[in-house]
Structure formats: structure tokens, C-alpha cells
Amino acid sequence: MIKKITRMLNFKEINKLNEANLVLRHFVNLSAQLLPFLEQLERKKDLSIEEATHKIKIKTVFENYNFDTNTSELLINSNVLELIQNSFKKIVKFNSGDNSRSHKRTLRKFLFEHQRLIQSWNLIDSN
Numbered sequence: 001m002i003k004k005i006t007r008m009l010n011f012k013e014i015n016k017l018n019e020a021n022l023v024l025r026h027f028v029n030l031s032a033q034l035l036p037f038l039e040q041l042e043r044k045k046d047l048s049i050e051e052a053t054h055k056i057k058i059k060t061v062f063e064n065y066n067f068d069t070n071t072s073e074l075l076i077n078s079n080v081l082e083l084i085q086n087s088f089k090k091i092v093k094f095n096s097g098d099n100s101r102s103h104k105r106t107l108r109k110f111l112f113e114h115q116r117l118i119q120s121w122n123l124i125d126s127n
Contacts (some may be wrong), residue, residue, distance in 0.1 A: 021075055025121065028064070028072075031084045032114040034058050034105060039091045062088040078117060083110035 041047065062084075069082040087110045088111040090103035 017075070024072060024081075025117075026074055026093075027067075028080055028084070028114060028117060031062075031087075034113060035060065035084070035087050035091065035110065038088075039094075039103070042091055042094055059092065076120075078113060078116065080110070080113050080117060083113055084105060086110075 038055065038058045041051055041058075044051065047055065067081055067085075069085055071081070072078050072081040083106070087103070087107045090106045094103040
């Protein structure tokens with residue numbers, strides 16, 4: 001009976017880890033689409049109403065998404081959440097006069113890590 005309970009707990013823990021990985025994957029993939037778009041919107045001088053709305057919504061996603069950057073290091077051995085957070089901060093800061101090379105470099109680091117993770121996830125999924 002004890003062995004059966006231990007196996008169930010392990011199974012539940014594994015399911016929770018799998019769910020956390022799926023949520024993390026989704027957020028990383030979403031960020032790879034939203035951050036470059038936000039960067040374009042931040043550079044643009046005259047936004048349409050629709051673009052301004054998109055910009056506000058994207059900022060809201062990243063400002064309200066409270067995550068621990070260590071989570072990605074623990075789950076997938078990657079600092080991708082830290083890269084996302086840094087990219088967002090630098091893109092928004094760029095609008096207030098920060099060096100454009102700095103935010104582009106930071107965004108590029110995130111996008112390179114995203115591609116590396118995609119390749120890794122595809123390899124895992126194919127097995």
C-alpha cells in the first residue's frame with residue numbers, strides 16, 4: 001500500500017513538472033513573437049489606434065506576469081526567463097532614450113536562446 005501511494009505521488013509530481021514545462025514553453029514562444037513586435041512599436045513614432053492598443057496589451061502581459069527567473073533554470077536549465085525580462089525592460093527603456101544597440105543585443109540573446117530551446121524541444125518531442 002505504501003509503495004502504491006509513493007508511486008502515485010511521484011506520478012503527480014511528474015505531471016506537475018510536465019504542466020509547468022508546457023506553460024513555460026508557451027510563455028517563451030509567445031515572448032518570441034511579442035517582444036520583437038513590441039520593439040517595432042516602440043521605435044515607431046506615429047502609432048495607429050490598433051497599434052497603440054497592441055502596445056498597451058503587450059506591456060500589460062509582461063508587467064503583470066510575475067515570474068521567478070530561476071524557474072527556467074530549474075525546469076529546463078536555461079536563463080530564458082531572465083533574458084525575456086531583460087529584453088522587455090530594455091525595449092521599454094529604449095523608448096526613454098537608452099542605447100538602441102543595447103536593447104537589440106539583449107533581444108537577440110533571447111531570440112538565440114529561444115531557437116536553441118526550440119531545437120532541443122523538437123529533439124525531445126521526436127523521441
